[in-house]
Amino acid sequence: MSVQVKVPTQLRTLTDGASEVSGTGGDVGSLIKDLDASHPGLGERLLDDSGQLRRFVNVYVNDEDVRFLDGLGTTLPEGAQVSIIPAVAGG
Amino acid sequence: MLKFASHHRRELRIDALFSLPTYVLSIGNEAVTLKHVRGLFCKECGKEYPIAPQHVCEFCFGPLEVGYDYEAIASSISRESIASGPRSMWRYADLLPTPAEGVIDIGAGGTTMRPAPRLAAELGLKKLWIKTDAGNPTHSFKDRVVSVALSVARSFGYEVAACASTGNLANAVAAHAAASGMRSVVFIPSNLETGKVAGTVVFGGDVVPVDGSYDDVNRLCAELSGSRPWAFVNVNVRPYYAEGSKTLAFEVAEKLGWRTPDAMVVPIASGSLFTKMAKGMRELHSVGLTPEPHVQIHGAQAEGCSPVATAFAEGVNEVRPVKPNTIAKSLAIGNPADGYYALGEARSSGGTIESVPEESVAEGMRLLARTEGIFTETAGGVTIAALEQAVRSRAISPDQETVALITGIGLKTIEALGATKTTRTIRPRVEEVDAALGVRGEAV
Structure with a gap:
């Protein structure tokens, strides 16, 4: 599936400054692999040594946090909007 | 700049x-x-x-x-x-990120902390303090x-x-x-x-x-x-x-004559305040202002949004986000960014993270008001309910000197208390007063 991915400022050095990039994948995990192929280094920024999403990385598929869905196994509908957003504190 | x-x-x-x-x-x-x-x-x-x-x-x-x-x-x-x-929080400027060209100080800090003997007696504690930030310029921490x-x-x-x-x-x-x-x-x-x-x-x-x-x-x-x-x-x-939260810890220690209490109860939303209380206490020691702190820090969440308390109870480090559904809206953060660190601070201090029933939040607000004359918002209700729960389970023992943090004023969340209960309306006649009070069954 081809999807659009919003990239946070912290990762834009890897996307030539682009705030949004295209990627493909049937689920979030395969999308990250695809993004890492086209933007080398992006994978290790998002995933820890065990291949899981880093603790302070939030990934949303169509406004829903993938931790409420199937995590990296969350399927991506065609045209889905994916957002990568660092965790922020609240108040 | x-x-x-x-x-x-x-x-x-x-x-x-x-x-x-x-x-x-x-x-x-x-x-x-x-x-x-x-x-x-x-x-x-x-x-x-x-x-x-x-x-x-x-x-x-x-x-x-x-x-x-x-x-x-x-x-x-x-x-x-x-x-x-x-007399504001900026008395601790040396321990804050303080710009050389001055600060925006509209009077935050220097809030009241006083003994709470009537609440202590009700809960079975020997020494309890209430630190309340309702007196800040916009009435919260x-x-x-x-x-x-x-x-x-x-x-x-x-x-x-x-x-x-x-x-x-x-x-x-x-x-x-x-x-x-x-x-x-x-x-x-x-x-x-x-x-x-x-x-x-x-x-x-x-x-x-x-x-x-x-x-x-x-x-x-x-x-x-x-x-x-x-x-x-x-x-x-x-x-x-986030550093500004530390000033609550500094004020607690200064009020106690430059020492730390045995236990504290702190509400948890993102977990930032909780972790900064621990950091603040450590800093005071590291710059030579207090003895080494041995303070148990207990966290307070309401059941409808208690991801950090859940992780604490399960003994895990990962905080699973939740969809909040709590009366304590100021604590309704389902994906608490500092939850992981709050867990670490609670565990290393010997504290707990309490999850209290939703119905106990308004009860906590009323209990504090009734015993100490302090009108707190829902977050404070959660804190008092968590204090009560921790004392009941002996997570806080009766002889531990304890400080409960009340982080906001009740006037902002009056909806949580439901319908206002008064006597019936009377005419301005002396003989009607007793009858009206009798409706509530109170001593005259």
Whole structure:
């Protein structure tokens, strides 16, 4: 599936400054692999040594946090909007 | 600093900011000096960063923390120097990220802490203190963090203060912005209590209700922070913002004659306040102001949003986000960014993280009001209910000197108490008074 991915400022050095990039994948995990192929280094920024999403990385598929869905196994509908957003504190 | 827009400033209207030219995004690139601050460091991987409006490690996405030169602080700070400082939180400026050109101080801090003997007796505690931040300028502890955040933001050159808020933060940002001549743009969940909305709008600035939960609003602000030249107090200037919470710990220790209590009860939303209480207590010791702290720190969450308490009970380190459904809206953060660290602090201190039933929140508010004459908001109700629960389970023993933090005023959340219970209305006649009181069965 081809999807659009919003990239946070912290990762834009890897996307030539682009705030949004295209990627493909049937689920979030395969999308990250695809993004890492086209933007080398992006994978290790998002995933820890065990291949899981880093603790302070939030990934949303169509406004829903993938931790409420199937995590990296969350399927991506065609045209889905994916957002990568660092965790922020609240108040 | 403050150079970025001197000739562009008139173009920086809010409605013009949605199509930003790139020059405004260079805010924060000017060198800023903060007294005794060495820089920022990542709490996860330790990578160091210069002082800048940045909150996340570029490598691992870990949160950034302010790093100080404690040796320099220890050589300049003393109990006497603090006592001769202002009566606000800025008496502890040596332990805060303090801009050389001054701070935005509208009187946050220096709030009341007093013994609570009647509540202590009801709960079976020997010594209980209530520290209440209802007396802050906008009646919650958020004035402390915002005072720091906007002081630093102004030194970076920001002219617009923004935030995602569950209400109290909105009040504090709008007030501090108004008092310092900054513009404010505040994003709130659309279902907030009326008192919190009114208490923001009154200060001017823009208030934007968002159809979603706090976590949705927070996510929106995280996205906006990458493209707007605004100081989002709990996003891009968060490392500085969060430091303001430490002043609650400092005030507790100073009130106790420069020592720490045996136990504290602290509400948990994002977990930031909780972790900063622990950090503040450690700092006081490291700069020679107090003996080594041995304080158990207990966290308080309401059942309808208790992801940190759940992780604590399960003995795991990962905090699974939840969809909040709690009466305590100021604690309704389902994805608490500092939850992981709050767990660590609770466990290492020997404390607990309590999850209290939703129905106990209003009971906690009433109990504190009835016994001590303190009207707290729902978050305070959660704190009192958690205190009660911790005492009942002996997580807090009767002889432990305990401090409960009351972080906001009850007038903002009167909806939580339901219908107001009075006697029936009487005519202004003496003989009708007894009859009216008799309706409630009270002694006359």
